Amino acid sequence: MEAGMVTPAPALVRFSGIQKTYDGEHLVVKNLDLDIRKGEFITLLGPSGSGKTTTLMMLAGFEVPTHGEIYLSERPIKNVPPHRRDIGMVFQNYALFPHLTIAENIAFPLSVRKSSKAETQERVSAALRMIKMETFAHRRPGQLSGGQQQRVALARALVFNPQLVLMDEPLGALDKRLREQMQLEIKQLHETMGITIVYVTHDQSEALTMSDRIAVFNDGIVQQIDRPDALYEHPVNSFVAHFIGENNVLAGTVETVERDYCRVALAGGSTVAARAVNVSGAGASTSLSVRPERVAIIPNGNSSEGPNRLPAKVQNTIYLGDHALAVLDVAGNAEFMVKLQPGAHHGLRPGESVFITFRPEDCLALDPV
Numbered sequence: 001m002e003a004g005m006v007t008p009a010p011a012l013v014r015f016s017g018i019q020k021t022y023d024g025e026h027l028v029v030k031n032l033d034l035d036i037r038k039g040e041f042i043t044l045l046g047p048s049g050s051g052k053t054t055t056l057m058m059l060a061g062f063e064v065p066t067h068g069e070i071y072l073s074e075r076p077i078k079n080v081p082p083h084r085r086d087i088g089m090v091f092q093n094y095a096l097f098p099h100l101t102i103a104e105n106i107a108f109p110l111s112v113r114k115s116s117k118a119e120t121q122e123r124v125s126a127a128l129r130m131i132k133m134e135t136f137a138h139r140r141p142g143q144l145s146g147g148q149q150q151r152v153a154l155a156r157a158l159v160f161n162p163q164l165v166l167m168d169e170p171l172g173a174l175d176k177r178l179r180e181q182m183q184l185e186i187k188q189l190h191e192t193m194g195i196t197i198v199y200v201t202h203d204q205s206e207a208l209t210m211s212d213r214i215a216v217f218n219d220g221i222v223q224q225i226d227r228p229d230a231l232y233e234h235p236v237n238s239f240v241a242h243f244i245g246e247n248n249v250l251a252g253t254v255e256t257v258e259r260d261y262c263r264v265a266l267a268g269g270s271t272v273a274a275r276a277v278n279v280s281g282a283g284a285s286t287s288l289s290v291r292p293e294r295v296a297i298i299p300n301g302n303s304s305e306g307p308n309r310l311p312a313k314v315q316n317t318i319y320l321g322d323h324a325l326a327v328l329d330v331a332g333n334a335e336f337m338v339k340l341q342p343g344a345h346h347g348l349r350p351g352e353s354v355f356i357t358f359r360p361e362d363c364l365a366l367d368p369v
């Protein structure tokens with residue numbers, strides 16, 4: 001090995017050319033290639049029906065890929081049954097056994113694996129301590145709150161020290177406050193235990209908070225795999241730009257392309273400079289993507305020239321506590337959002353004409369939607 005070269009650790013999980021159809025006709029997962037590193041927290045994010053659960057089920061061994069191969073620590077797992085894959089699982093409806101106590105529920109994966117009585121006791125106690133529920137050992141699931149049941153499900157998935165834990169919308173049934181608290185707890189467990197977690201959600205803010213990397217699914221295809229900040233700053237297409245974070249879309253036509261930038265004509269006759277991220281060339285339709293916090297409203301009467309200046313009409317303003325939004329009519333988009341800084345009271349009146357501006361680097365020319 002050359003000095004200074006770093007050999008990447010082999011992937012813990014590798015999906016290679018994975019396809020899945022349930023009915024023999026329609027592919028619900030299309031050619032999935034995905035490497036998951038040891039110790040990583042990776043989230044599969046995407047709308048309903050995009051193939052997230054199917055992907056998880058194939059990894060767990062409850063569904064068989066139609067094509068391709070899944071590797072665990074570089075070994076194909078086609079012929080390894082689910083309970084031999086050393087994978088812990090947590091699902092949305094937590095499915096604790098109602099007739100077993102909390103301690104018995106947590107002990108269940110150990111009994112399947114034929115652990116000794118002493119080891120089982122020790123591990124169950126440690127798991128109860130981990131979720132801070134030592135005093136609940138002898139209750140039954142029906143006597144716990146939703147969040148407590150969710151913790152037990154988590155303990156049950158972790159009690160046998162799996163190398164990999166799969167979580168499919170584990171917090172979907174919880175209210176917002178509890179969900180946010182559990183997000184932090186899961187994240188902490190991930191950090192202290194050093195396990196690899198594959199997490200599924202369709203909640204983009206949950207994915208952004210928790211993940212090292214996010215794979216954005218749409219219609220059975222991974223659109224982009226990246227760190228949360230990279231997905232937000234550098235979406236590769238309109239779907240990702242729209243799915244991650246708040247996003248304004250302006251429809252336009254590419255006039256010229258020069259290196260990384262292009263000039264785009266918008267409805268109403270204005271043109272703007274944009275980063276040419278995903279455009280085929282001059283004459284092509286494009287959808288511009290501009291984040292609400294990257295737009296400034298130019299105070300009335302100020303006529304200074306900027307690179308990207310567009311006339312806008314104020315529709316209304318929305319107060320949101322820590323900030324406010326202005327809703328504007330801009331180049332054919334009547335719901336163009338601009339984030340207003342706290343304290344900066346613009347005194348914007350509905351019907352008022354203003355100008356907005358944004359930097360060319362904050363405006364992405366993407367595929368037309």
Ligand SMILES: Nc1ncnc2c1ncn2[C@@H]1O[C@H](COP(=O)(O)OP(=O)(O)OP(=O)(O)O)[C@@H](O)[C@H]1O
Pocket residue numbers: 022023028046047048049050051052053054055202
């Ligand atoms: N057992 C099954 N038999 C037939 N079709 C299925 C089966 N499970 C899932 N599907 C179909 O496969 C597609 C992908 O489903 P999947 O459950 O993987 O989506 P998802 O991304 O997990 O969605 P959600 O966010 O709603 O949970 C959907 O069109 C679904 O109807």
Ligand SMILES: [Mg+2]
Pocket residue numbers: 052053054168
């Ligand atoms: Mg699902």
